[in-house]
Amino acid sequence: MSDYILFAGSANPALARAVADTLGVPLGDCAVERFPDGETSVRVLESVRGKDVYLLQPTCPPVNDNAMELLVFADACRRAAAGRIHAVVPYYGYARSDKRHGRREPITASLVSLLMREAGIDHVVTLDLHTDQIEGFFPGPFDTLTAVPTLCAALKPELPAQSVVVAPDAGRVKLATEYAARLDVPLAVLHKRRESGTETHVTHLVGEVEGRACVIIDDMIATGGTLVESVNALREAGAASFVVMATHALLMRNALERLADAGVERVFVTDSVPPREDPRGILRVVSVAPLLASALRHLVQDESLQELF
Ligand code: R5P
Numbered sequence: 001m002s003d004y005i006l007f008a009g010s011a012n013p014a015l016a017r018a019v020a021d022t023l024g025v026p027l028g029d030c031a032v033e034r035f036p037d038g039e040t041s042v043r044v045l046e047s048v049r050g051k052d053v054y055l056l057q058p059t060c061p062p063v064n065d066n067a068m069e070l071l072v073f074a075d076a077c078r079r080a081a082a083g084r085i086h087a088v089v090p091y092y093g094y095a096r097s098d099k100r101h102g103r104r105e106p107i108t109a110s111l112v113s114l115l116m117r118e119a120g121i122d123h124v125v126t127l128d129l130h131t132d133q134i135e136g137f138f139p140g141p142f143d144t145l146t147a148v149p150t151l152c153a154a155l156k157p158e159l160p161a162q163s164v165v166v167a168p169d170a171g172r173v174k175l176a177t178e179y180a181a182r183l184d185v186p187l188a189v190l191h192k193r194r195e196s197g198t199e200t201h202v203t204h205l206v207g208e209v210e211g212r213a214c215v216i217i218d219d220m221i222a223t224g225g226t227l228v229e230s231v232n233a234l235r236e237a238g239a240a241s242f243v244v245m246a247t248h249a250l251l252m253r254n255a256l257e258r259l260a261d262a263g264v265e266r267v268f269v270t271d272s273v274p275p276r277e278d279p280r281g282i283l284r285v286v287s288v289a290p291l292l293a294s295a296l297r298h299l300v301q302d303e304s305l306q307e308l309f
Helices: 013-023 064-079 108-120 131-137 148-159 170-183 225-236 255-262 289-299
Strands: 004-008 030-034 039-043 051-057 087-088 121-126 142-145 163-167 188-196 200-206 213-221 243-249 266-272 283-286
Touching: 004 013, 013 289, 030 064, 039 064, 051 064, 051 289, 064 087, 064 108, 087 289, 108 131, 121 289, 131 142, 142 289, 148 170, 148 243, 148 266, 148 283, 163 170, 170 188, 170 213, 188 225, 200 225, 213 225, 225 243, 225 255, 243 283, 255 266
Parallel strands: 004 051, 051 087, 087 121, 121 142, 163 188, 163 213, 213 243, 243 266, 266 283
Antiparallel strands: 030 039, 188 200
């Protein structure tokens, strides 16, 4: 087994602690602070010389601060002669900008991947990445884990009869197919047109939803707009009830209230980002700490991750 240290960035310390507890190791000693002008300060307070360093830091909101902190942390470790630097990024921010929709637009998913490499990160471990091609933006080893088995195991005991898994748009068909196979239920697909960064409209439905309990899946929930649109379209098509499953619960603004008001009964998510307040009691948070701990257990021994999929 390699000599390794797991550090928690400030984006999701509770998840890092849960991973460390599962592994039975202490978290690395460090201090992360903000200078009065907003710049990020990271001090690594123990030797990392020659060691495998794992930095657990989802680049969730505040995305720019958390992404910058990851880069600064990696730079500190590189300059302290760490062996290999592994970024454990359970939520990979900027992933939705993975191609250009028009001229003169950036591809920020590529930019942040290149910045990570430039900061000294050798290897990335992430979870349910928005699109597979992002792996190719990072010029080094890249492991994408999936929370689908974990989420399905949580839903299965309360899966209503006559369920159908629904992909909210064409981009989620592959993910929805995995959910449908694991839950052993049929699949339906919505097609949406994007009006702006925050507004979408459902235009088509493929599949049988009348009288069925819809399990609408997505990789992430940000404003909840996509899912509310989906619920409205499915209700119009005669669907009976709605459950949502998504790996990354960004839940910006009043997303949870919007989902509850739209008639969503339960929202299954993971703790890839810190869980939000749930005044309406519809949120079920399933921890990915055991999954990440298993991955690290394999990685520190240079073993295959195959059994985690
Ligand atoms: C879009 O391609 C993503 O997979 C999500 O559907 C979307 O980003 C969710 O955002 P919101 O909750 O704001 O609609």
